[in-house]
Amino acid sequence: MISKSTRQLIGLALGLAAAGGALAAGADLGTTQKQATNWVAIAMFAIFVAITLGITKWAAARTKTAADFYTAGGGITGFQNGLAIAGDYMSAASFLGISGLVFANGFDGLIFSIGWLVGWPVITFLMAERLRNLGKFTFADVAAYRFAQVPMRTFAATGSLVVVAFYMIAQMVGAGQLIKVLFGLDYTVAVVIVGVLMMCYVLFGGMTATTWVQIIKACLLLFGATFLALSVLWQFGFSPEALFTKAVEVHTKHDAIMAPGALIKDPVSAISVGMALMFGTAGLPHILMRFFTVPSAKEARKSVGWATTWIGYFYILTFIIGFGAIVNLVPHPDLYFVDGEIAKGLRGGGNMPAILLSEALGGNIFLGFISAVAFATILAVVAGLTLSGASAVSHDLYATVFKHGNADSASELRVSKITTVCLGIFAVFLGIAFEKENVAYMVMLAFAVACSANFPILFMAVLWKDCTTKGAVAGGIVGLVSSVALTIMSASVWEAVMKNPKGSAWFPYSSPALFSMTAAFIVIYVVSKLDNSAQAKLERSLYPAQKVRSETGLGAAVASGH
Amino acid sequence: MNEDIVARIEANPKYHELVSKRNGFGIFLSILMIINYYGYILLIAFNKEWLGTKLGAGMTTSIGIPLGLAVIVITIVLTNVYVRRANTEFDELNAEIIREVNK
Numbered sequence: 001m002i003s004k005s006t007r008q009l010i011g012l013a014l015g016l017a018a019a020g021g022a023l024a025a026g027a028d029l030g031t032t033q034k035q036a037t038n039w040v041a042i043a044m045f046a047i048f049v050a051i052t053l054g055i056t057k058w059a060a061a062r063t064k065t066a067a068d069f070y071t072a073g074g075g076i077t078g079f080q081n082g083l084a085i086a087g088d089y090m091s092a093a094s095f096l097g098i099s100g101l102v103f104a105n106g107f108d109g110l111i112f113s114i115g116w117l118v119g120w121p122v123i124t125f126l127m128a129e130r131l132r133n134l135g136k137f138t139f140a141d142v143a144a145y146r147f148a149q150v151p152m153r154t155f156a157a158t159g160s161l162v163v164v165a166f167y168m169i170a171q172m173v174g175a176g177q178l179i180k181v182l183f184g185l186d187y188t189v190a191v192v193i194v195g196v197l198m199m200c201y202v203l204f205g206g207m208t209a210t211t212w213v214q215i216i217k218a219c220l221l222l223f224g225a226t227f228l229a230l231s232v233l234w235q236f237g238f239s240p241e242a243l244f245t246k247a248v249e250v251h252t253k254h255d256a257i258m259a260p261g262a263l264i265k266d267p268v269s270a271i272s273v274g275m276a277l278m279f280g281t282a283g284l285p286h287i288l289m290r291f292f293t294v295p296s297a298k299e300a301r302k303s304v305g306w307a308t309t310w311i312g313y314f315y316i317l318t319f320i321i322g323f324g325a326i327v328n329l330v331p332h333p334d335l336y337f338v339d340g341e342i343a344k345g346l347r348g349g350g351n352m353p354a355i356l357l358s359e360a361l362g363g364n365i366f367l368g369f370i371s372a373v374a375f376a377t378i379l380a381v382v383a384g385l386t387l388s389g390a391s392a393v394s395h396d397l398y399a400t401v402f403k404h405g406n407a408d409s410a411s412e413l414r415v416s417k418i419t420t421v422c423l424g425i426f427a428v429f430l431g432i433a434f435e436k437e438n439v440a441y442m443v444m445l446a447f448a449v450a451c452s453a454n455f456p457i458l459f460m461a462v463l464w465k466d467c468t469t470k471g472a473v474a475g476g477i478v479g480l481v482s483s484v485a486l487t488i489m490s491a492s493v494w495e496a497v498m499k500n501p502k503g504s505a506w507f508p509y510s511s512p513a514l515f516s517m518t519a520a521f522i523v524i525y526v527v528s529k530l531d532n533s534a535q536a537k538l539e540r541s542l543y544p545a546q547k548v549r550s551e552t553g554l555g556a557a558v559a560s561g562h
Numbered sequence: 563m564n565e566d567i568v569a570r571i572e573a574n575p576k577y578h579e580l581v582s583k584r585n586g587f588g589i590f591l592s593i594l595m596i597i598n599y600y601g602y603i604l605l606i607a608f609n610k611e612w613l614g615t616k617l618g619a620g621m622t623t624s625i626g627i628p629l630g631l632a633v634i635v636i637t638i639v640l641t642n643v644y645v646r647r648a649n650t651e652f653d654e655l656n657a658e659i660i661r662e663v664n665k
Contacts, residue, residue: 107614110630111606114599117637121595124641125588129648245622258624259614260606267607274603298649305645312638316631545568551581552571552656554663 037184040368041375045183048216048376049197055212059205066409069206069416070137070391071292074557076211078299082306084211085290087218088384089116089281089307090314091171092178092377093443095221096351098315102322103329103353106247106257109322111264113315115274119281120308124301127282130462130550131291132300136557138388139288139454140396143461146542147469148535150401152457155473157396159453159480160285164389165430166446167284168382168423172431173439175378181348182355182371187435195428198383202390202420207293210383217380220373222310225317228354228370231361232324240320247326252342257326269510276447276513283450283458286388297553318354325353328360336360382427390419441492444511448487452479452516460524462550465543468536471528479520486512570663580655584648591640598640602633 063069076084094116102109135141140156172191179190201209236242244258251257264270281287291300329336329346336356338344346352358370394416399407407415457476460467486507487493494505528536549555571577605613606626613626 107624107626107630110627111603114602114630114633114637117634118595118599121637121641121644122592124644125592125595240627241621241623244627248622255622258616258622258627260610260626264603264606267604270603270607271600274600278599298653301645301648305642308641309638312634316634319631544572545565547581548568548571548577551584552577552659554567554571554660 038182038368038371040364041183041371042368044368044372045375048220048372052197052209052213052216052376053200055216056201056205056209059208059212062208063204063206066137066395066412066416068208069413070289070387070395072207072211074293074295076293078294078302079306080211080215081290081294081299081303083218083310084214084293085287085303085307086310086314087214087221087377087380088287088290089311090218090221090377091381092374093174094315095225095318095377096178096354096374098318099322099325099354099357100351102319103325104350105261105263106251106253106323106326107259108261108263110319111260113319115277117308117312117315118274118278120304120311122278123282123287124304124308126459126463127288128291128300128304129297129553131288132294132297133550133553133556134462134546135292137289137292137395138391139285139458140392140400143457143472144400145461146539146546147461147472148539149405151469151473152461153396153400155476156454156457157392157401159283159449159457159476160392160396161389162480162484163283163285163446163450163454164385164392166442166449167286168385168389168427169430169434170439170442170446171378171382171385172427173434173437175375175382176431176435178351178378179375181352182374188432191428191431194379194382195424195431197379198386198427199420199424201379201383202386202424203417206416207387210380210387211290211293213376213383214380217373217376218310221377222314224358224370224373225314225321227366228324228358228361229317229320232320232328232357235324235327243320243323243327247323250330251326252330266509268514272509272511272514273444275517276444276451276511278451279455279517280447280451280513283454284446285392285450285454286384288458289388289391292557297556321354321357324361325357329353329356332360386420386423386427389423390416393419438497441487441490441497444492445484445487448483448512448516449480451513452483452520453477456517456520456524460521460528462546464528465547466528466540467524468528468531468533468539470531470533470536471524471526474527475520475522475524478523479516482519483512483516486516567663571659574659574662576655576659576662580652580659583655584652587647588644591644595637595640598633598636602630 062073067073098109098112101112131139131142134145138160140153140160143156144152172194175194176187176191179185180187183190201213232243236246248255248258290303294300294303330342333342334340336347338347346356348355355367355370355374359367394412398415399405399412453476456479457472460475461472489505489507490509490512491505494500495502613629614624617623617625617628
């Protein structure tokens with residue numbers, strides 16, 4: 001891991017730290033060998049599956065209407081939803097990827113932990129309560145509130161599906177690679193298991209099951225990570241200084257792990273990546289959807305407060321775990337490194353520090369537990385993505401665009417379920433198709449689209465009175481197209497995936513967000529200002545009522561659709 | 563929601579107080595958050611050496627590590643400060659507005 005070139009590291013790190021972390025295992029560790037079948041891990045995972053399927057059965061009895069399916073009838077409390085949101089966000093990647101990054105580079109891993117956290121205050125201060133007050137099932141409800149339904153919904157649903165698709169590919173490829181390493185299962189088998197289980201949760205249990213799967217997984221992950229971090233600190237008498245001293249002594253980079261390295265190469269990339277993370281989080285459809293599962297704006301705020309707290313706490317733990325891996329694994333190359341040589345990297349690859357640390361500290365049982373949690377994590381995140389994709393198709397495209405709002409709950413629910421099956425099959429197919437591809441850029445691409453297309457239309461529709469349908473759709477399209485185009489023209493795709501010569505990438509920065517998001521806002525502003533149609537006048541005249549509802553919650557969709 | 567209710571709320575000074583107080587507070591905290599995060603990132607971009615300076619003579623821990631952890635803790639604190647104030651003070655004001663409009 002240590003000999004890895006800087007350039008590779010930046011590209012990888014972006015993918016690693018994101019939800020698709022294990023995907024970088026695919027990219028980086030093309031040679032990952034299938035490990036011996038781990039029966040303890042499989043048994044623990046089987047217990048998790050049995051419990052979650054039991055919950056799904058219970059949830060199925062309570063999932064009768066479209067509202068139950070999309071939002072669990074709005075009956076989730078703020079605390080529960082906070083855990084579920086944290087579960088959506090604390091992926092196998094943040095756990096394995098960030099601790100892997102800390103293991104390899106020390107300090108630089110911390111920069112990533114911070115980056116993935118800073119989107120949450122933005123959601124809290126600007127979005128959470130307004131989303132809850134204006135929306136019902138999807139973020140398109142909010143974006144299209146006072147606008148022409150057909151164009152706005154069509155665009156918002158497209159934005160959702162594009163983000164979901166990129167995120168999904170990263171998750172599925174990551175799942176296959178990770179499970180191959182952790183459980184010793186075949187890649188295809190692993191991808192099919194994830195697809196089938198995820199379909200069961202969503203299809204039968206809807207949002208209720210998906211939420212509880214997410215909550216259980218979040219608790220297991222927080223418990224496992226806390227145990228690992230406390231064990232490490234206990235080894236050093238709870239003195240971080242002693243831990244760092246030992247780490248510097250054994251790490252091949254020695255004191256360099258105590259200072260920022262090559263992760264931030266230029267200020268423009270730093271700001272651009274920062275924007276993608278900060279505002280992209282507020283444009284992820286599977287996260288936004290969670291705000292409709294709580295009964296009020298007050299609970300929506302509580303959820304985001306709890307989510308931020310858990311996620312921040314978790315990232316501090318991953319930092320300690322990474323250092324714990326350095327001091328526990330590096331002194332024993334014979335046990336944990338390929339052929340007993342540090343230069344050849346860890347057994348199973350660069351995402352393995354947390355896993356091998358659990359073996360070092362807790363033996364085979366704890367190794368099995370942590371492996372099972374990592375599998376459960378991917379499964380839960382994929383279920384959340386599928387549900388948000390299905391709601392974009394059934395609620396936005398089918399019920400509003402295609403049926404002009406005249407679809408009854410039963411037929412909308414039927415379309416959701418058909419879409420869930422299609423998305424499940426699609427996800428398995430993509431997972432298999434992309435097995436050998438470098439998909440490290442996909443999570444970053446999902447964030448770039450989310451912050452350049454979804455976030456600007458949502459922000460302007462809710463907060464700017466002069467915004468019009470034409471402006472929002474034009475700006476959204478510019479954001480979507482430019483973020484995808486600039487990502488393709490950047491080194492991570494142009495050179496790493498399309499195999500063009502090094503240095504030929506036209507776009508020199510790590511993320512397009514600074515340019516594509518700014519362009520989206522400018523286009524929304526200019527086109528809206530120039531729009532003097534009768535429709536635009538009507539939309540502006542509807543702003544005061546929208547504002548009253550978004551600020552006071554008066555007239556907001558009630559907790560349950562019953 | 564009918565136009566009469568919207569007009570009555572807009573005529574209520576408490577509504578404008580709520581909007582300006584809550585949004586002002588949100589914007590204020592957003593600015594603190596941007597300083598908190600971008601301050602750290604720009605420090606890394608422009609002054610890596612300083613962040614790598616040791617906390618004290620003979621120590622291993624560098625300044626950047628507690629500072630980085632502080633960024634995480636500040637993020638958590640700012641978020642919860644907003645949630646607490648919005649859920650108590652602002653929500654009470656909000657409830658008053660709704661009570662008055664329903665009178």
